[in-house]
Amino acid sequence: MFKKTALILATVLIFTYAVVLGGCKKDENNRTTYEIDVSLSENHLVGSQTVNYYNDTDTTVKELKFNLFGNAFRKGAKYSPISPAHLSLSYPNGINYGGMAVQDVNSNGQSLEFEISGEDANILTVNLGEEIFPEERVVVSIDFTLDLANVVARTGINAHTINLANFYPILCARGEQGFYECVYYSNGDPFYSDCADYTVKITLDKNFVVASSGKLCSSIEKGELTTKTYKIDNARSFAFVCSKLFKSITKTVDEVEITYYYYDDLTPDKSLEYAVKSIDFFSERFGKYCYDHFSVVQTEFVQGGMEFPALVMISDDLEDKAYGEVIVHETAHQWWQTAVGNNEIEYGFLDEGLTEYSVVLFYENNPEYGMTREYMVKSAQDTYKVFCSVSDKVFGKVNTVMMRSLKDFNGEYEYVNIAYIKPCIMYDCLRESIGDAKFFKGLQKYYKEFKFKNATPYDLVGIYEKTGADSNGFFESFFDGKVIL
Ligand SMILES: [Zn+2]
Known part of the structure; x- marks a missing residue:
């Protein structure tokens, strides 16, 4: 994330038809895979996901734990994602609530026991009913719903955009102590996850433009709805932002397709250039950028910006120089956090x-x-x-x-x-x-x-x-x- 208060640099100066695009190839890697299918209607998202979990540790697994970050927006949450100092900015139309619920968990049609657990109803614990040994896999399907609050945050619906980070149950990172549980602290970025391969199918009003972590594989329109399928491998999470107001410009540099989505920018070429130069420079300085696509997305966001795999959110409430600096900062996170991950709660x-x-x-x-x-x-x-x-x-x-x-x-x-x-x-x-x-x-x-x-x-x-x-x-x-x- 880019905290506005960290502007140490710039503030001082400062239908039915289908379009199939290449197709989604299936990778056979020793990685967990997610196949997520969600439908968005107003502020309500209905989803189902199939997680093919690969045990890449040297201990057996009897249960899986998922973070339910969306549940932190519910009424009565012990840990609010919004700090007291940001309440009025984050809730421009007054405090309101969202939440996340899990309806069913099964494995190949067999129901599995599950519970909403954790310190703040923030964890979905799934009892696998068997031991999964190292290098073995287990397939778990989860039906869930997410209600979006009207809140300017990583997950929320607002006047211009809908931010949809953390919109699905995300496997907790697994270390020597088991799955790492973390509550949704308002400070910092309380996230820690392992990389996985994602195929995400999103159905929504066809007038929405979607910016996402994934690369578009297919787009099918039916009546008033469109279904878009995206894919990204080796990603710590998957996020998307949608808006009926988005315009976009794209530039391809060194086989990386860089797209800037915006609705309020008089000099979009200038903004895109920050991202292009960043990808180019950091690739040369640190090592090649790890995906073949990257989206810079102007959106409603209280903090300066926020990084996700192959997608960054940039606040529409920043002055020129700060806007450019935040694009550079969030793009640098593609190396430090997206590629090289770390426990963002502890370190x-x-x-x-x-x-x-x-x-x-x-x-x-x-x-x-x-x-x-x-x-x-x-x-x-x-x-x-x-x-x-x-x-x-x-x-x-x-x-x-x-x-x-x-x-x-x-x-x-x-x-x-x-x-x-x-x-x-x-x-x-x-x-x-x-x-x-x-x-x-x-x-x-x-x-x-x-x-x-x-x-x-x-x-x-x-x-x-x-x-x-x-x-x-x-x-x-x-x-x-x-x-x-
Ligand atoms: Zn940051």
């Missing part, structure tokens, strides 16, 4: 910090935008110093520990400074200390080794140690808050 700084520093690299490499590395790093340092001073005066202490969970942050201001700005400074210090050659070699190695996997901060440290940089003490001093900036 939010891992992707956000590197993404922020990627923005610095972008502007450094594109001087025509008038921002230098020195200027941006100095701005970050100044912002961080003000944070330390303010925290000291208000709370009598400053907690600069980066290695802590989302729940342990004292609000957005602290989170932005510790998870975005401080690590951004950290990467510049690292680069100064080990030189450009080792610094970039490390990032390229990190991308290559952890693409489509989940990394931890220790993995990043390990990568730099392998490059010959004596960096362990360096990272530790930042992670545990000992370093004085």
Whole structure:
């Protein structure tokens, strides 16, 4: 995500016929697959999904756990996705509610026991009734519904657009401790998932234009409805945004089709160019972009922007320079979060910090935008110093520990400074200390080794140690808050 409060850089300057497009090929990889079929009518979505789960761990599985993020918008939720500070902006027509429900779970026609569990009715636990051994598969089908609140958020219906991230039950990431459950914290991006292959069929009013994480395989119109089928492999989730107002422009660069969807932009070519240059530059600097399509989507969104596989949401409520900077930031997330994933609850700084520093690299490499590395790093340092001073005066202490969970942050201001700005400074210090050659070699190695996997901060440290940089003490001093900036 791009927090507006993290604008450290720009604010300072600042029918029936069918069209079949190539067809959907079936991949036989050792990955979990989702086949999702949803119908959208006004604010109500009816869905069914078949998950072919592949046990890629070395332990057996007796149950599957799915996140029901859409349920956090229900009345009485313990954890609201909207922070108190954003209530009026997020609910322009007053507070209202949505929710998610599961009607049936079965495996090859045999009903399975399931329960809505978790700390905040946020988890669907499915009892498989048998053990699934390592390298074995199990097929589970789920019928569900999602009611959309009128809320400016990752999932919500508004005047111009309908944002549909987290619209289906998403498998929790599975680690040594089993499936990782996370509630919907309003701070940060409370997401952690493994990569899977998706085929998603969406039926809706034919007047909607759809921007999605997937590549369009077919589009069939029948009466007033259209059914579009999309596919994307190796994705942590699938999101889409639809609008009857969308216009779009597309540019293909190095076999990547980049499309910008917008409804309020006098210079759409300029906006698209930010994405084109970002994909081009980050591919050259870190390693080739991991999909063959990418959608930049202007939408109603309270925070600056939000990243999803092959799709980014950009808030329509940003000034020019900030708008461009947010496009660069969200595009950089395609490397850091979408490709190289991480537990964003425990290590939010891992992707956000590197993404922020990627923005610095972008502007450094594109001087025509008038921002230098020195200027941006100095701005970050100044912002961080003000944070330390303010925290000291208000709370009598400053907690600069980066290695802590989302729940342990004292609000957005602290989170932005510790998870975005401080690590951004950290990467510049690292680069100064080990030189450009080792610094970039490390990032390229990190991308290559952890693409489509989940990394931890220790993995990043390990990568730099392998490059010959004596960096362990360096990272530790930042992670545990000992370093004085
Ligand atoms: Zn971000």
